[in-house]
Amino acid sequence: MPYDTGGVMVSAAASAAPPDYARARAVAHYDGLMRDLVHNLKFNDRHDLRRLLSRWMIESGAEILRDAHVVVPVPLSRWRLFQRGYNQAALLAQDVASASNAAYAPLALVRARPTKRQVGLTRLERLKNVSGAFAVPEAQKPTIVGRNVLLIDDVITTGATVGACAKALKRAGAARVDVLALALVVELGVIAI
Secondary structure, three states: OOOOOOOOOOOHHHHHOOOOOOEEEEEEEOOHHHHHHHHHHHHOOOHHHHHHHHHHHHHHOHHHHHOOOEEEEOOOOHHHHHHHOOOHHHHHHHHHHHOOOOEEOOOOOEEOOOOOOOOOOOHHHHHHHHOOOEEOOHHHHHHHOOOEEEEEEEEEOOOHHHHHHHHHHHHOOOOEEEEEEEEEOEEOOEEOO
16 A cells, blocks of 8 residues: 555555565655665665665565565566676665575576566556566575565566566465565555556
8 A cells, every 4th residue: 555554455456456476565655765766776886875775675574574484686687787787686685685584595586588678668568578587497496485485676666577576486386475675656646566
């Protein structure tokens, strides 16, 4: 929900089309200062922000972090990783895992095929773009099978990427997949997932 309801609530969107993950939490809406912070981490090599941002994630996701056995970042494409030199989700996931009893598994999820950039795509286009784009390598399946996975991303826009990742993790045998992100895109007072 876009606001604290004081208890467990499921949005109408999630009720109508249940996501492939069990729970999702984000630190803040993706606007203003949070948007600037994410952009600085992601595009301007501002690794000095990492500790602050990951601490916020640990506090915001404390409930789902307690249940996690393994922490997995949303993977970047090889080309994007080469261009940027790092995966911001992996940096945050490493910090989140180190603050818990969960294992950090940066290689448990990979991009199985290239995708177009998601910026500017509609929700339906995003869903098609990432459908089948993620996989758990055979060698990593023992890390996932029967475990509660906490998937880490920087921004949840429509939920297409984290949904495709969750689907791949569940196909590989994850008992449960929860999602923790820095920010969530909210449009016109309605959560975009």
